[in-house]
Amino acid sequence: MAPIGIAILGSGIFAKEAHLPAIVAVGSSVVELKAIYSRSEKSAASLAEDAQVVLKLASRPDVYFDAAPNANLDSLLARPDIQAVIVVLPITAQPNIIRKALLAGKHVLSEKPVAPDVASGLELIKDYEADYKPKGLIWRVAENWETETSYQEAAKAIRDGKIGKVSFYNARVVNYMDTSSKWYNTPWRTIPDYQGGFLLDGGVHTLAALRVMLPSPIKIVSGFASLNREFLKPEDTINAVVQSADGSHGVLDLTWGAPTSSASARAAKGITIMGTDGWLSVSSVTIVDGPKSVGGMRVTVVTAKKDKDGNVTGETEEIIDKVSDGVPNEIRFFVNAINGSDNGLCAPLGALHDVAFIEAALNSKGSPIDIERLMKLA
Structure with missing residues (x-):
């Protein structure tokens, strides 16, 4: 061909x-x-x-x-x-x-x-x-996070029942941005004419990753948005409590307004999903690929060992490291x-769901917003 x-x-x-x-x-x-x-x-x-x-x-x-x-x-x-x-x-x-x-x-x-x-x-x-x-x-x-092999592997582990039924989850993104950054100095980012600034531009990645991994889509968002560094207008931080359609729930923290670069490097971040029989996390790592070190993702899957009465007797751990390959x-x-x-990935409607989360969180001011209803009313 x-x-x-x-x-x-x-x-x-x-x-x-x-x-x-x-x-x-x-x-x-x-x-x-x-x-x-x-x-x-x-x-x-x-x-x-x-x-x-x-x-x-x-x-x-x-x-x-x-x-x-x-x-x-x-x-x-x-x-x-x-x-x-x-x-x-x-x-x-x-x-x-x-x-x-x-x-x-x-x-x-x-x-x-x-x-x-x-x-x-x-x-x-x-x-x-x-x-x-x-x-x-x-x-x-x-949406390259949707196609990252690491998130697809995490999704498969959940589908295969390795952590049981998903109960709750959290995602934490901590980024430090300053006025010398090449990303900030892109003119259309310096004076954004769209909602959320870096929260929209970068935040949709995390939503896409969760959309891939969670067995049920995020439905309800209740959150607050704020601006912590003036040059990152209109907002640089979202803290939200969410509920998925199946009743599982989570906490999402997204910021591009960390006060120092050490926060971006050292503050706890990544995605963790808890289930009835174990838990799973995805975080960034450096992977040795031949003669060089490259960026990648580590998926950690922990499964509870149980006796015949359902008592936890131990746990097994599986580590999956994958070089970043989303683009x-x-x-x-x-x-x-x-x-x-067509494998169905990167469909526009899924990407719209990610934008809907950001829009809902920016406007919630603590009130719950139904994402599906927001998309129907638009």
């Missing part, structure tokens, strides 16, 4: 540092990068030059930018040899570009979050379901879906 011709729309940090290496990992027999689009010629050309080096191409991918009448986004989308696009643009710019690409008959993999808010996300999904899905076009949301996987799964083999 011939490789899928793709273009990257957007030329920021994540396109360079995550998507280009992921394309290498997926392989040229699966995808062929043909073009780069950005609003400016300079940024598009810079990413194209990086792509030539990283992908070891004979020439750089074609460059498209807004000021070029014959080499703008419309020209790119008119190319029949480009079947799909990866959209890596600012959050509020993505919905219109997604629509434009779908209208041009392109399959779309768009970076998370699915949209800046529930209402616009739901409208976008309805348009896709009505107008483009029936034509065979694939749209997936690039290559999301591209692989996207291409598989285009080719007719």
